[in-house]
Amino acid sequence: MPVLEARHISKSLGGKLIVDDVSLTLDQGELKVLIGPSGGGKSTLLQCIHYLHRPDQGEVLLEGRSAAEMGRRNICAFRQEIGMIFQDFNLFDHLSAENNVAVALRKVKKFSTRAALERARAELARVGLADKARLYPAELSGGQKQRVSIARALAMDPKVMLLDEPTSALDPELIGEVLNVIADLAQGGMTMLMATHQIGFARRLTNEILFMEKGRLTERGSPAELLAPGSNSRAAEFCAKLAQLMGRE
Template structure:
């Protein structure tokens, strides 16, 4: 299968605080990896480093063997131009806590925007793909609606369709249900569940432990910027000997 994403000695500091502390991690291609851990443990920062939304203070991240955000010249790393970073990001889909849809564009226009602008697809091709994705996320009849006419759960499903429209190799989900009312969480998790094992490498930061148990090939548990447990999903969650994981689970379950 090979590694889709490889972290080597990745460090990140904010205002003198170490948020990521020498992270070494391999995420297999085509797998679903869920990152769990208490608030402030570095989960979202780790995710945002994958598409260079956060710059590294040390170490490297590679996707499919290619350095993210930097090029190596001798022993030194030099940040890529914004054009090359944008090209790398076009291969990485990201779904945020907030849906970030353009309010002045319809659902369909939101989805076709990047394929037309970034990938230079023709409008007919992009529109056909967008309609197919809306069907996939259960919103085929909402193409001409404005985002504000949709519930939070529906907006998040549109955001997922928008990310998929770019045919990404990697999909990142940063707490995709945390901004939703409890009764809308299930519909979004259902869509993500269907995507799991579709061949896309998925990395999901979430506090939904039951969902993690169902979909994760691997679970990473973080605390204070370090990975304190990692392995096959159920093995990490059911390991009674890991006190830190056990304490965390007792607070969220």
């Protein structure tokens, strides 16, 4: 059984169909990468999977349990089992790094203050921030902030992580430190779905690229299949354009 399955998800926003009949599965330990042009619906799809947007049609199953059949309370529990990482970090500015990680442990998982802080420090160490635990978001670089947000998601022991362009708000020299943390998670067996424009990263770490355009997953396959020179796929064409924009061949 896949850890996560999205079946025929559709979602309209503002009277426009944004996600159009999308299905995908994530097996245990799998990293899939979602690419495609801006406005194609990647963020909306991730938000539907996380039930930030309730899909108009289709269903999301976590370990075989359908979110649609859960009551309000269980939907909260369902959402807690999915870690979501946003482009803009979503940290609490008034809390230190360790308290950003500890707060949900205390409030949701009912950890004592001390146990929550201990776990928070361990998760921060895991993302290379042991020495930054007491600092506030304003005192951290973008890459460090994103690593705090990853530590916060990890502290909740998610079954799956959804990452929505986690490096696209970062200066180029900070992207690598965040991608390294994500690569470590992938190698450690975390199940993940990541929207990204980091094609080099995708090529190295994923078995399957999902290409999304105008609300639909129009192509899917291994990087070798989709991105091979001369493959004529839309994905290859899109990646070539991206590379051009970034000034690489």
